[in-house]
Amino acid sequence: MPLVRVDVLEGRSPDELASIGDGVHRALVEAIGIPPQDRFQVLTRHADGRLVFDRHYLGIARTDGVVFVQITLSTGRSLEQKKNLFAVIAKNLAEKPGVRPEDVFVNLVEVVKENWSFGNGIAQYAS
Amino acid sequence: MPLVRVDVLEGRSPDELASIGDGVHRALVEAIGIPPQDRFQVLTRHADGRLVFDRHYLGIARTDGVVFVQITLSTGRSLEQKKNLFAVIAKNLAEKPGVRPEDVFVNLVEVVKENWSFGNGIAQYAS
Amino acid sequence: MPLVRVDVLEGRSPDELASIGDGVHRALVEAIGIPPQDRFQVLTRHADGRLVFDRHYLGIARTDGVVFVQITLSTGRSLEQKKNLFAVIAKNLAEKPGVRPEDVFVNLVEVVKENWSFGNGIAQYAS
Numbered sequence: 139m140p141l142v143r144v145d146v147l148e149g150r151s152p153d154e155l156a157s158i159g160d161g162v163h164r165a166l167v168e169a170i171g172i173p174p175q176d177r178f179q180v181l182t183r184h185a186d187g188r189l190v191f192d193r194h195y196l197g198i199a200r201t202d203g204v205v206f207v208q209i210t211l212s213t214g215r216s217l218e219q220k221k222n223l224f225a226v227i228a229k230n231l232a233e234k235p236g237v238r239p240e241d242v243f244v245n246l247v248e249v250v251k252e253n254w255s256f257g258n259g260i261a262q263y264a265s
Numbered sequence: 266m267p268l269v270r271v272d273v274l275e276g277r278s279p280d281e282l283a284s285i286g287d288g289v290h291r292a293l294v295e296a297i298g299i300p301p302q303d304r305f306q307v308l309t310r311h312a313d314g315r316l317v318f319d320r321h322y323l324g325i326a327r328t329d330g331v332v333f334v335q336i337t338l339s340t341g342r343s344l345e346q347k348k349n350l351f352a353v354i355a356k357n358l359a360e361k362p363g364v365r366p367e368d369v370f371v372n373l374v375e376v377v378k379e380n381w382s383f384g385n386g387i388a389q390y391a392s
Numbered sequence: 393m394p395l396v397r398v399d400v401l402e403g404r405s406p407d408e409l410a411s412i413g414d415g416v417h418r419a420l421v422e423a424i425g426i427p428p429q430d431r432f433q434v435l436t437r438h439a440d441g442r443l444v445f446d447r448h449y450l451g452i453a454r455t456d457g458v459v460f461v462q463i464t465l466s467t468g469r470s471l472e473q474k475k476n477l478f479a480v481i482a483k484n485l486a487e488k489p490g491v492r493p494e495d496v497f498v499n500l501v502e503v504v505k506e507n508w509s510f511g512n513g514i515a516q517y518a519s
Contacts, residue, residue, distance in 0.1 A: 189435075
């Protein structure tokens, strides 16, 4: 159910990008109980200059290794769960492929459960 | 008003991608009454490995022909309308360009009506 | 905090795209008080045919110079602020790089403040 968009610059290799996708997914499983098989991601590498970011906002030193993660997911996670999710994403990406925690930018977009179809034209999560 | 993002792998041809955009738009018109001229879409083909998806989640067999459709639209559609929209998208894409219904993943993101400007710097839908 | 996605066709040069990113950001600062350093943008050029748009919807004449701007931001802006934001984006892009106001399409997606992490795995805006 989460639909995850990951955007990085081309300085990151395809292998690094794949590892980032893996780490974000494991964080969703670990921190907020997403089923391990519930994985849908769009991973994109961008030419130089196409990710624009401030290198110091909130006193956090960002580099060209920056990773933008936008996760659309169903409502219902508590603030503690969200905080844990952010922390585990940063931890996982630091472990592999070695992303600096300062470079991990995450945004959550919440939607109601009925707003998903996983195939066959059916709203599988609608009650 | 809907802003539609369609993401596929490069195994799908540009013509198939265009047909997918057409089919999603016709579904919006047919199922939830979007004006036929109200069409705004971003269609993207991705290199192998850049769409990550589980091939069996919820018992649905997905292939590299998978189609991710994310639709941002105004609030106000009923559950029945949403269910119908999912069904008609899958039906249309099956007819042309022949997408397997199992491969059609759809997510809706709802926003308030005042959150759109269709040009000229004006919020045309704001009351 | 806003995460801005700008999509244009390849008829627009990289320099024009960069100017569009600049103009959108200045509008966010001017119209709704976003901190000047709070800038996170994904700028993408697409091959011909990959942005699909109606050339006349609502009586607005759009061209291949169309600019799609999708802004994810925190809730809390008034209708007047949003209207002003749309107006200032169109004004800024007209000034530089000379985008026709008819070609500026904008959509806002609102999320709660706790849905952002600007680095280090922390929800910096959560209370």
